[in-house]
Amino acid sequence: MTALAPEHATMPVLGRLSPHASRAEQIAHIAEAARQIRIQDLKLVHYAGAGHVGGDFSAIDILATLYGAVLNVTPDTADDPDRDRFILSKGHIAGALYTTLAAFGFLPVEELATFLKPLSRLNGHPNRSKVPGVEANTGPLGHGLPIAVGHAISAKLDVSRRRTYVLTGDGELQEGSNWEAMMAASQYELDRLTVIVDRNRLQQGATTRETNDLDPLDQKAAAFGFAVVEVNGHDHGELLDVLSAVPFRPGKPTFVIAHTHKGHPISYMSNNVAWHHKVPSEAQLQQAIEELDRARRQPAADEVSKADPAFSTEGE
Amino acid sequence: MTTTAPTSGGSIVDQPRYDCRNAYVDTLADLAQTDHRIVGVVNDSVGSSKLDAFKKAFPDRLINVGIAEQDMVGVAAGLANGGRIPFVSAASCFLTARALEQIKADVAYSNRNVKLCGMSPGMAYGELGPTHHSIEDIAWLRAIDNMIIVVPADPIETAAAMRWAAATEGPTFIRVSRMSVPAIYGDDYEFVPGRAITVRDGDDVTIISNGTVLWRSLAAAEQLATDGINARVISMPTVKPLDVGAVVAAARETKGLVTAEEATTAGGLGGAVAETVVQHHPTRVRILGVPEFAPTGSASFLLDRYGMSPQGIADAARDLTR
Numbered sequence: 307m308t309a310l311a312p313e314h315a316t317m318p319v320l321g322r323l324s325p326h327a328s329r330a331e332q333i334a335h336i337a338e339a340a341r342q343i344r345i346q347d348l349k350l351v352h353y354a355g356a357g358h359v360g361g362d363f364s365a366i367d368i369l370a371t372l373y374g375a376v377l378n379v380t381p382d383t384a385d386d387p388d389r390d391r392f393i394l395s396k397g398h399i400a401g402a403l404y405t406t407l408a409a410f411g412f413l414p415v416e417e418l419a420t421f422l423k424p425l426s427r428l429n430g431h432p433n434r435s436k437v438p439g440v441e442a443n444t445g446p447l448g449h450g451l452p453i454a455v456g457h458a459i460s461a462k463l464d465v466s467r468r469r470t471y472v473l474t475g476d477g478e479l480q481e482g483s484n485w486e487a488m489m490a491a492s493q494y495e496l497d498r499l500t501v502i503v504d505r506n507r508l509q510q511g512a513t514t515r516e517t518n519d520l521d522p523l524d525q526k527a528a529a530f531g532f533a534v535v536e537v538n539g540h541d542h543g544e545l546l547d548v549l550s551a552v553p554f555r556p557g558k559p560t561f562v563i564a565h566t567h568k569g570h571p572i573s574y575m576s577n578n579v580a581w582h583h584k585v586p587s588e589a590q591l592q593q594a595i596e597e598l599d600r601a602r603r604q605p606a607a608d609e610v611s612k613a614d615p616a617f618s619t620e621g622e
Numbered sequence: 623m624t625t626t627a628p629t630s631g632g633s634i635v636d637q638p639r640y641d642c643r644n645a646y647v648d649t650l651a652d653l654a655q656t657d658h659r660i661v662g663v664v665n666d667s668v669g670s671s672k673l674d675a676f677k678k679a680f681p682d683r684l685i686n687v688g689i690a691e692q693d694m695v696g697v698a699a700g701l702a703n704g705g706r707i708p709f710v711s712a713a714s715c716f717l718t719a720r721a722l723e724q725i726k727a728d729v730a731y732s733n734r735n736v737k738l739c740g741m742s743p744g745m746a747y748g749e750l751g752p753t754h755h756s757i758e759d760i761a762w763l764r765a766i767d768n769m770i771i772v773v774p775a776d777p778i779e780t781a782a783a784m785r786w787a788a789a790t791e792g793p794t795f796i797r798v799s800r801m802s803v804p805a806i807y808g809d810d811y812e813f814v815p816g817r818a819i820t821v822r823d824g825d826d827v828t829i830i831s832n833g834t835v836l837w838r839s840l841a842a843a844e845q846l847a848t849d850g851i852n853a854r855v856i857s858m859p860t861v862k863p864l865d866v867g868a869v870v871a872a873a874r875e876t877k878g879l880v881t882a883e884e885a886t887t888a889g890g891l892g893g894a895v896a897e898t899v900v901q902h903h904p905t906r907v908r909i910l911g912v913p914e915f916a917p918t919g920s921a922s923f924l925l926d927r928y929g930m931s932p933q934g935i936a937d938a939a940r941d942l943t944r
Binding site for chain 1: 661682683685687688690692693695696697698699700701702703704705706708723724727728731732733
C-alpha cells in the first residue's frame with residue numbers, strides 16, 4: 307500500500323461564510339464541508355493505515371456544523387479569551403478533528419499528510435500544546451464533559467457570552483465522570499453549555515444496549531437537570547438550528563442527543579460495528595468517494611434509525 | 623544557602639507548632655484579593671480545607687463540585703482554559719488517587735495552569751487508616767511529566783510555595799500538612815523550585831528531608847551533635863525537579879545519605895535521591911518512610927514507629943558514619 311504522502315492531502319480550505327448568509331446557504335456550505343472532510347479523512351485513514359473511521363464519520367456532520375457555522379472562533383481568534391470553546395471528548399476521532407480544523411484554516415492542509423507519522427504533531431489523540439484549535443488533550447474517555455463544565459463556569463464568572471460545546475461518544479457516557487459533571491452543570495445553571503452526544507449506539511465491539519445500556523438517555527439527562535433535544539445528527543439544518551439556539555432553555559444546560567450512524571453514509575460502513583477502527587482498502591476508498599460524489603449530485607434526506615444496529619463482524 | 627530558624631536558642635523540639643492549613647487559607651485569600659483569576663475548587667472539602675472564610679469573602683470563587691474528584695480536576699482544567707488560576711483543595715488521598723488520570727491528561731499533559739493542593743497528606747488522618755492516608759501521592763505524581771511537586775515543611779514555606787505557584791504558569795502539586803510543625807524558616811524565605819536548602823551544615827553524614835519530617839531531622843542532628851557527629855540537614859521542598867547538585871555534593875562530601883519523609887519508601891523523595899546518587903555518585907543511602915499500609919495510630923505515633931522519631935533518624939545516620 308502507498309504510504310500517506312502530500313498528494314493525499316489536497317482538500318480545499320473552506321473557511322466561513324459571511325454571518326449574513328442565508329440559512330440555506332449555510333446548510334449548503336456545511337454539507338460541502340462535511341463531504342470534503344469525509345473524503346480527506348478517508349484518505350488519511352487509508353494511507354496511514356490506522357484511525358477510527360467509523361466514529362469519525364458519525365461525528366463529521368456535527369464537527370462541520372460547529373466549525374462551519376456555529377462556533378465563534380476562527381484561526382485568527384484561536385487564542386482570544388472570549389472565543390467559544392469546542393472540546394472533543396471522544397479524542398480518538400482526532401483524524402476527523404484535524405481534517406475539520408484544516409478545512410477551516412486552523413492548520414495547513416498539507417500537514418494532514420503527516421497524520422500518525424513519527425514525530426508528527428498529528429498524534430492519534432489531539433494535543434492542544436501542539437495543534438492550533440485544540441482545547442484539551444483528550445483520549446481517555448469521560449474527560450471532556452468535566453473540562454467543559456469548568457470552562458462554562460469560568461465564562462459565567464467572567465459574565466461572558468462565550469459558549470462551551472462538548473462532543474462525547476455515547477458509549478463514553480458509561481464513564482461515571484460524565485454524570486458527576488452533569489450534576490455540577492445543572493447545579494451551576496450553565497445554560498451556555500451544550501453537550502452533544504454522538505448517539506451511534508455502537509461502542510468498540512457491540513451495541514451500547516448489549517454492553518451497558520444507556521437508555522432512557524433522554525430521561526436520564528433530563529433528570530440530571532438538562533434541557534434535552536434530539537436531532538438527526540446527519541441533518542445539517544437540524545444541527546445548525548439547535549446548536550445555534552443557546553441557551554436552549556434559560557437556566558439549564560443543553561443535552562443534544564444527535565442520532566447518528568457509525569460510518570455514515572458509506573453503504574458498506576454505515577451502522578456496522580466492524581468499522582470502529584477498520585482501514586478501507588483501495589477499492590473501498592474509491593467506492594466511498596464515488597458514493598459521496600453521487601450523494602452531492604442527488605441529495606436525499608439522510609434517514610437515521612434509532613433502532614440498534616445489527617451486530618456484524620463482516621470483514622473482520 | 624543556609625537559612626536559620628527564626629527563633630534562636632533551644633531545641634527545635636520546643637518551638638511552637640503550626641497547622642500549615644492556616645497559612646494555606648490565609649495566603650489563598652490574600653492572593654485572591656489581588657488577583658481576580660484565583661479561584662478555589664473543592665470536593666465538598668470546605669471545612670476540612672478550612673475554606674469557610676474564603677467562601678464568605680469570595681462566594682462565587684469557591685467552586686464546590688460536590689464529592690466528585692474526577693469532575694473536580696476536570697473542572698479545574700476547564701477553569702484554567704477560561705483564564706482562571708484554580709487552587710484545587712482536597713484531601714490528598716482522594717485528589718491524587720481518584721483523579722489521577724485527570725491529573726495526568728487534563729492538567730499535566732494538557733499543560734493547564736492548575737494548582738493541585740493535597741490537604742492533610744501522608745498519615746495526617748492517623749487512626750482513620752490507610753484508605754485515608756496519602757503516602758503514595760508523591761510516587762504517583764513523580765511518574766507524571768510536567769508536574770512540579772512541592773512538599774513544604776512549615777507555614778512560611780507553604781505560603782511561599784503558593785505565591786510562587788500563583789505567579790508561575792503551569793501544573794503544580796503542593797502538599798499542605800495538617801500535622802502541626804514548628805517554623806523552620808524566617809519571613810525572608812524565598813521559595814525557588816528545584817532548590818534545596820541546607821538548613822544545618824555538617825560534613826559527617828547527610829539527612830535529606832521535607833514536610834512534617836524536616837523538623838524531626840533537625841532534632842536528630844541536634845542529638846548527633848552531642849555525640850560529636852556533624853550531620854548536614856538538607857531541606858528538599860521540591861521533590862520534582864530534584865536539586866541534583868545538592869544531592870551529589872552531599873554524596874561526595876559526607877559518608878552517606880539518610881532520606882526521611884512522610885510517604886512511601888517506594889518512589890518518593892528517597893527514591894528520587896537513590897536514583898540520583900546511583901547514577902552520579904554511588905554512596906550508602908538509608909530510605910526512611912512508610913513501607914506498608916500502616917496500622918492504627920496517630921501520624922506522630924506512626925512516624926516514630928517507622929523510624930522517624932528524632933532518635934530513629936539519628937540512629938540511621940549514625941549507622942552510616944561507621
